[in-house]
Structure formats: C-alpha cells, structure tokens
Amino acid sequence: MLHVADGNLHAYLDGELRSLDAVEHARVEAHLAECDDCRARFDAAARVRDRARFILSGAGPAHVDVPPFEQVAAGVSIKRAWWSDYTRLRTVAWAASVVLALAVGWQARELWLRSVERETFIDESGAPVPRTGAEQEEQQPERLAIPPGIHVPPAEDAGAASTGTVAADRAARQSPPPRPTAGAAPRRQEIAAELSEEAAAKGAGAAGPQREDVVAEGAQVRAREEAARVAAAPAVIMEAAPPPAAAAPAQPPAVPAPAFVAAGERKAELAEEEAVALAKPAEKTAWAPVERREAERRLGAPLVTVEGLPVFSIELSAASREPVARVTQRLASGGLLELVQERAPTPTAVVETPAVKQAEGAAARRLAVEAHRTEAAGARELDASFTTGTARLLLRRDGSLITATAPLPLDSLRALLKAAQ
Amino acid sequence: MSLDWAEVYRSTFLDLVRFLHRKVWDADRAQELAQEAFVRALSQTGRRPDNPRAWLFRVAANLAKDEARLVIRRKKHLALLKVEAETEPAVEPELLQTDERAAREEAVRQALAQLGERDREALLLWDAGLSYREIAEHTGLALGAIGTTLARARARLVEAYSALEAKHAARG
Structure with missing residues (x-):
C-alpha cells in the first residue's frame, strides 16, 4: 500500500489536490480512510498548517484603513495626466534632439567641405591658404623652387589664375589614382556630382568671353565631360577639387597668380596641355593584368611586394608609355594594399623623358619634383599623406618609384613596407 | 468582458x-x-x-x-x-520592541528569515490567499512542487518560531 507523500498531503489539506490531480485526490481520500498512519500524518500536517497561519497572523498590520477605490482611481488619473505631459515633453525633446543633431551634422559637413576645398584653393589675396602639419608637408612640392629643367605649366594667366585652375592642376597630378576606400567612395561621388553641377553652371554662364583662345573652350568642354565622368566613376578623383578648366574662364582676373606660376605665357598651348592633362586620368585607370614575370620584364626590375600578403592582382598600365606596374595585395583586415611601381631615373632625366612632356607627366613631374627635393637629403621616403582613412606613401627604392596606398594608419603602412621585397 | x-x-x-x-x-x-x-x-x-x-x-x-x-x-x-x-x-532592534505585538512580529520576522527565499515567498503567497497555481506562476516553481514546498516552509516556520519562543522564555 502506497502512503501519501507530504506534498500531496498538504495539497489535499489545502483543498488544491482535486484541481491539480483528480485521480490522486481520489486515491488519497481512499487511502486516508483505511491507513491510520497516514491519517495521523494528515492530522499533524493540519496542526502545522494552522500553527503556521497563526504565527504569520502575528506579523501583519494591526489596522488597515482601506481607502475608497475612487481615491486610488483618482490617483491614477493624476498620474496619467503627469505621464501624458511627460511623454509629450519627451517626444518634443526627442524631436528637438534629432533636429539639433541634423543641424550639427550639416554644419560639420559644410565645415569639412570647406576644409577640403581649401586644400586646393588660394585665398583672395593670392597667398596660399595656411596649412598645418602633414598638410604642409604634402603641399611643399608645389611651393618649392622648381629645379632647373623641370617644366611646370602655369596654372593660368593672371586673368584666369583662379582657384579652380590650381585645383585642376592638382587633380591632374594625382598619380596614380588611388582606389577609393569603401567609406570614401560615396563622399567622392557626392563631391564629383557637386563639381559637375558647378562646372556646368559656370561653363554655361560665362564661357569664354575672357579667354582669347579657342582651345580653352575645348578644354572647358572636356573638363565638363571629365566632371561628369568622375561622378560616374569616382575612383579617379582623390580630393575635392572644383572642375578646373570649367571654373577658370568664369573667374575675373582679381586674384594674382601664385608665386610659382609663370603667368601670361603661351596661353593657348598651356590650355591645350591642361586639357589633355584633364582628359588623361580616364585613360590612366586602364590596367591590364599580366604575369609577374612579364611585369618585371617590362619594368626592368623586380616587383616589390609585401611578403606574407596574398597577391590579388598584378597589372600594367595600358595607357602609360613608360612601364608602370600595379600590385594589389590583400591585407589581413580585408582591405587592399596597392603598390604602384615605375622606373625612376634621376630627377633630371625624368624631366627629360617624353613621358614627362606629355600631359600625363603632370603627375610624374610632381614625383620628380619630390624626388629631386628629397633625394638630395638622402631620404627614401619621398612623400606621405593620410586622407579619408587611406594612407599613401611615396618611396624611392633601387631606382624605382613606389606609391603605396592602403586603408591603414600611416605608421602601419610604413611598417608594412619595411617588409616589402 | x-x-x-x-x-x-x-x-x-x-x-x-x-x-x-x-x-x-x-x-x-x-x-x-x-x-x-x-x-x-x-x-x-x-x-x-x-x-x-x-x-x-x-x-x-x-x-x-x-x-x-x-x-x-x-x-x-x-x-x-x-x-x-x-x-x-x-541598540538591538528587538530590545526596542516594547509591546507584546511588536515582539511577536519581530519573532515572526526572525523565523521567516530562516526560511529559504522560495519557501518564504510561497508561504507568504499562500497566506495571502493565492492558489497553488498562482503561487507556481509567481515563483516559477512546478505546480506539483508547491505542496512539498509549503509543507517544508510551514514545518520550518513553526520550528524556528518555537525555538525563538523558547529562547525568549528562557531569558525571562
């Protein structure tokens, strides 16, 4: 005969067993009728339960004033009203916060845009806009005295020495065009779109009347096309430079030319050169994949790569006459390291090569200027910059110029290149 | 409704x-x-x-x-x-309890403090009139375990309270 467990005995005692388990309730009832031990346990459990209840009754409020329900309900309505006010206030506060955040964001965007534009602009007095730190370092080549034999085209004549022209020259000198990082690409698209609009507006409004040459108009048209093309393929533009030739003619001759610009010479010829330089970046993006051996053969030097990083691609520039190789390696972070390598004879010799004389040479000229400047000091690192999360280093190594670009901090890229072979 | x-x-x-x-x-x-x-x-x-x-x-x-x-x-x-x-x-709180009711309440408090948290909660809910099902829902205990929990809690409360009473009586 199975006796009743304590739990069921108390559940039976409390009148809960029937609702929990009717079968067990019936069994306990039958068992208690015939089992004296269990009946004694049942009585003991009842005494314990009653004693417990008695003990607990000693710990309770002696007297409770039960407030009328209406009073409690009134308290609720007051609380609801307060809550409603609070909720409304909170909603307004949220809306205000969002508006404020948007306003701050917009202001920050404007400031950032201005700072980007200032990188390529000259102030009204004709003096270069002051820069600090690394920016100054980056800009130095343009302000340095030009080594003899290096031909730098004047930005424009005095009448058209607009900021846009300088910017155009700068944009054209970006060589090789770095691949945009994921974060930078949308921004560049946006800038390119703005530039395109600006170019179109300025071009339509004041095209040509102050320019004497026909070629300049051609340059303007090409520049507009260039801006539109950049909007479609933003990888080419590295910085926010206003569309150069398009902006140039519209500017009144209020701003004197920068110090290094030889003003007022061979306008048509320069305009043509400039126009060609502008058209060039589109071609420079053409890279043809090749075998490493072939690349090294064309380059006449071993390809520089960072050991331990998988090589993503090896390409040769299809547009450049001089062999320019590009090696892309995948970083551990998933980003791409780009090493653009080209032969670099002595700076003077670079200037003399036909490649430099052609429009694309704008970039090579800049490198040559930098090489000339820093090689004298025996430095191997020629230039370093860090913009929009992308570090760029220009190195001279074993007779080669190497431009390394990667979405890394500058120091990391530098350390990485030490391991390059 | x-x-x-x-x-x-x-x-x-x-x-x-x-x-x-x-x-x-x-x-x-x-x-x-x-x-x-x-x-x-x-x-x-x-x-x-x-x-x-x-x-x-x-x-x-x-x-x-x-x-x-x-x-x-x-x-x-x-x-x-x-x-x-x-x-x-x-001063010990219990010494501040002057009247009999307060002393009794303090004893209950001390006796309840000797119970496990779940046992105490189940016991108080039962004493407040909640059904086994409601107690189970409230405490997270299995429905079938409520009877056992209450049996243990009641016995422990009675035992602890009786011990406190005996101690109090011994002090005079």
Missing part, C-alpha cells in the same frame, strides 16, 4: 497589504505600496491581465524588492554616518 477593478480592489487590497507588510515590515509603507500596485494596474491601458489578483501580487512583490534595496542603501548610508560620528553602539 471588462474587468471590474473595484471588485478586485475590495477582495485583494487587505491581502496585498498583509503580504507587503511581511516584506517591508512597515505598516504604512505596506499600505502605500499596495495602493501603488493598484495604481499601476489601473494605469495599464489596453492591457488586461489574465489573472488580476496574481498580477497584483507580482507587481507588489517587485515593489517590495525595490523597497528592500532602498532600505539596504539607507542602512549602509546610516552605518557610514554612524562610523563618522562615532556614536554609541546601536
């Missing part, structure tokens, strides 16, 4: 106050918290609890927990002040 909160209030308020009293050990505070539980219940627009009584006890238990935390913080703060002021050692 709309819920008649007035009826729930009438049938539950006293039980709720008693339940809360054994949690916060302060009659006025227990009453305030019971009212607060109802205020919260009535503020729940668009939400109708399946078991209003059980829901109220759950809210009340949470309020009591918050209250206990507050009391602990206050005690800590007072303890710090006491150390800073270097006052005389505190």
